[in-house]
Amino acid sequence: MKYRLHTLLAASALATSCYTSFSVAQTVAASPATRLHTPVAPHAKKPDNVQGKKETILVKGRAASGALADYNKTTAALGPLGTRRTLDTPFSVMTVPHDVIVNQQSRNMNDLMAYLPSVQLEVRGDPNTSRPQSRGFEADVVANIRIDGLNAVSTTPYAAEQFDSLQVLNGLAGALYGAQNPAGTFEYGLKRPTDSRINRLVVGVDSIGTLMENADLSGRLGRNKWFGYRLNLLHGDGTTYVQDSWVRRNLVSADFDFRLDEKTTIEVDASHYTYAQRGQAAGFAYSGSIDLPKAPDLSNPGLGQKYAGYNMETNTFLAKVKHKFNENWSVTLGGLYQDAIRQSFGNANTIINNAGDFTQTIAAATTANDFRVGSNLAYVNGRVHTGFITHDLVIGTNGYMMGNYNPTTGQTFKLNNGQAMSMYDPKQVSGQQPYYHGRYRSAYVSNQTFIVGDTLQFNKHWSIMGTLSWSWLHTDSWSNPLAAKYTHSSYDRSAAFSPMTSLIYKPTDNQTVYFTYGRAFQAGSIAPAGATNVNEYTAPLRSEEYEVGYKVMIRKMQINIAGFRMTRPYAFTDPTTHVFDTFGDQRNYGVEAQFAGYILPNLSVLGGMTWMDAQMGSTGVASTSHKEVVGAPPVQANVLLDYRLPASLGSVASRLAFNANVHYVGRRAANVQNTTFADSYVTLDLGTRFAFRAAHHPWMARFGVSNATNARYWASVYPTSLNGASASANNSAYAGLPRTFHFTLEADF
Template structure:
């Protein structure tokens, strides 16, 4: 077994759990753990350790009544622990907030946190998340139940229980990734009590959703659990040309095989088909480029009913948790994500002045089959007066490359320009081609990371954390001699926590994390599709957290640097610049009074790009990064004597102006949006019912929702950028009944 574990010649597909030496350590270390089990019979049932499924006594779980406060936070291999005991900025958007605010897409979800946003890159649901001014990479920063998934595809909100966001560097926990933190979508799981909810929802101007959420436990001793989510959405959205169809079918099951063994499995399909929405607006290159005032752009125009994105996503996964004794447990699992995406896009290429545009029509096919893995051993030991929480583990993924059998239609640009206020420029559809299916190119990217960590509690006030990881990176290239193979991609983080009182903590952390090297563009550079060697980002952070009787407050100061890649005067795409972001985050959530709930915060961010290829861009603000961003959700529950069961909500969102080129001569104005809502929770004919009416963007503000560098790698040193117009006023109404 040990010899097989260390075999270096195994193919990548066989190395999912067999590459890093840490797995051998798991196998070697486990027997003494089992042996220790026989010496610790106290607290067991019939001498068998118990898998803890839920231990929420005295903890906040994000309910409406608790003011959306959440006590625990899960950091990948470290497992769940109180947020106060983690030396990082962590935020959770819980299920009750998602449901109460009728959230259905990723851009709307992330607006509730002041340090996050979506880079649209094809639309609000075909973009990458961003935290602290850094964009996520294609894979590592976005997770489902801790498994790596594609970041630039629609995320299935209906099957998501809550979203955990870890700001800042995270490579020590998950391996090579951008310094954009981690966005972990935690799936809905089987419930202890039966859930039988059905609902109907409407979104202007004619988009209708039917949905069902069913869950519970059955069998002897309630051994088997299930959670089924079904949803169908179809109909017109903002304009007559715009239509959105979404279909979700998600099943999660588990089995408590013994009191110490829990087996979980899930499967899902998500179909996202959106047409007729406004395309992107490409800002002209050059120092004289300008971005038009967003008030000139009607978000109900610039769309064509033949243009849009079709995405089909399949998920399959499983996980086993085994309690070894009262202090030790092992968890391992796999997830497979298959994605097929067809994009028939329009890009409005603006003139230098921003007063005119031409429409470029293009088609693209893509297919991915990503297999992710994780295996963690967690336990507690004591050495004299010191208490240790130990972590040994590995996670990673294999991402083979695919190409379509058919070549996409050749792009075409309208022959003449239109005034920017004209919402249609007579663009016509191409002679679309189907992808004809996909084939494996024989190239693949694979990442595997070994992790070791220790959190040492010195006394009731002081604790320290150290986590180290080593990554194995393999990235194939069709160009001879240009493949990347790295076996020492090392990342680390160290943290110090001081708790002057049991309900508050001050912390500091420092980390250094490897970033996966991006690939050069497929055209326009001297080294097309060449993978870059990994490079490194660093972070310093200090923060404060306090959990008061009814409200949680936290703040952090941070300084992060990361290299950037661009094509210089020799037109060779390589790493040669740096982006530095530093800032302050403030966050509050909970009950101000028995009737008033708040959830929101503000972030100040100072970004700078250095080591560029020209003095004209040196020291400038990074493209798309606002200096200020804030969001505040306030809910008011009317008294039972006055309006029983009625709660009103007001959400205020502000994003400051953003640079739209590397010269900082083109800017997208800041904007403020207002959302207003009212809901009723009570009983009708003996059934629990929730009715919700909400208006997003109440004053129909016209604004640039997303600004990002044209380079797909997020290179802020290039001169071009792309902007997307925000959603217009949208009315949402829904009703859910429990049976």
């Protein structure tokens, strides 16, 4: 497979370079030193349009992707509301655009989460399978993640090369997207076919020696360019940040547009992505009685053994039909099917004392190893006028079905004869890969939501947005058929109501002040072992949010500020009755500041800061009640700066650009009792790029260093249960990556 993919990439490169000599065109204004003027013959009378004037001519040229570092995406995809100008939306929305992805040489979607100051990650065995969350609330596996508006699995690897952007709507959006946790809505925007032809080839190397090749091909064919295509081919293979490890990534992605006529377009997308790794560091489990030690250096072999790791495969198929009836009315229909498969046989490290000694096992996990999701959407959008009021209407539905499948049995082996070793001086030990057997369906969830909404614009200053949704939810849970007691529980809820309304005031066209109130509905929790109602679902949960915000566009930079207060209920096992039910309430409030765009014509910025107070209420246990939420930092910030040297320094120097990213995370609670904390940390990423031309085509060379100071830190901490129900529950901590290097060479033909 490896050599066939190399051959395919080489053949694609040869074919596309022979097929066309053009690539993506960008229109840029000529600088004063190179501006073109209409020539005038000596002594001749100047034409009226030239007399006494200098005419500026726009020159079309080609540039490598990301050259202009445009970090402000001015529109947001808002599901049933369609695509709207970010400045006008009454939500906290932030986007990591395509230029950040390429200039920072991101390899997976979780790399992009660090640029969002309200987002945290729960690393689930490997950074590629992290569960994202926003504002200190844990996300659902499916309900909070969308690919082009359709629900998809969050805890499966995705290649960053497949996507154009990552957008997060912080806060509550149940009225738009149906039943979901109040953990934000993460929108993965696929690369779409482009009107201008792209034949882009990228080769590179990461860390010690992970080689990668990527081909990105796009364009339109046929009369009136009725057929559009976008093909992405990716192969990566080699040693990661630690010796005796390896990673392998393979992606085949195809996105097509069929313009049946001026009003109707069909979009079809399919992708196959495989990800495998061995020998990378595992996370650390520790009990509530352990003080979390300082983070280890993940470049030391032995924190993960070379025969331990993951094999993962993600297959995604998506289709949409978009039709415009006229200027005011349109309809969008869509569906997605995804099968996310994983084989997990990684190390499990357990800290046994405050000095950082740990024991190590390897296990073929019997947790879910196959997630199958089918999701859908259907929206009708229109604009009508009633007197002086303009109405932007929506009526529609969205939803999903998900089935989980688990192995029935799995193997577990102790390593190093069960003897402890230090996380600061680990060693490689002999062992073997374990295997699991059998298969059963462990869970099934279906959710379908009916949505109606109206944005009433009274004049250029005032408007009101209202959206209402009703959700039909069904859940099933099955125990392992080999368990001593086999159980099956289910829950149904019909027409669960979720409203959201916003008051919007625009003092000027470049400013927006808003107030938003919303409620959301989500599936209940499954009773754990030890509860009298083990394996049963609780009733659905309702969350609530108040948010006030201000947005302003100053020239080419947008600044957003939002204050929020959010609550969500949670379940725990009553210590007296041992019944698992919804008894508690989590309350988070805070302030966000976000900024994106051009500070100066040659200086771009993407960043922000979040201050947050995240608190649990009563948990039924005195030692865990009214404590800080584990893993939710009171302060988190990120600033990415990108500077292009000016043309005044000469033609060579002006092709250079430099970027720096500073990421700060404050001290976080590391167990539900709040008796130990993960230290605050700062990381620094540095990069440079050089644009040049060769063989009449644009090229770009990029070099970057992640974690340039080689900081040691805990990137993710979270408990077995965020509800704090069990004071003896284990916690998990994953250390951040050490200093790593990235180099890519890009050619656009």
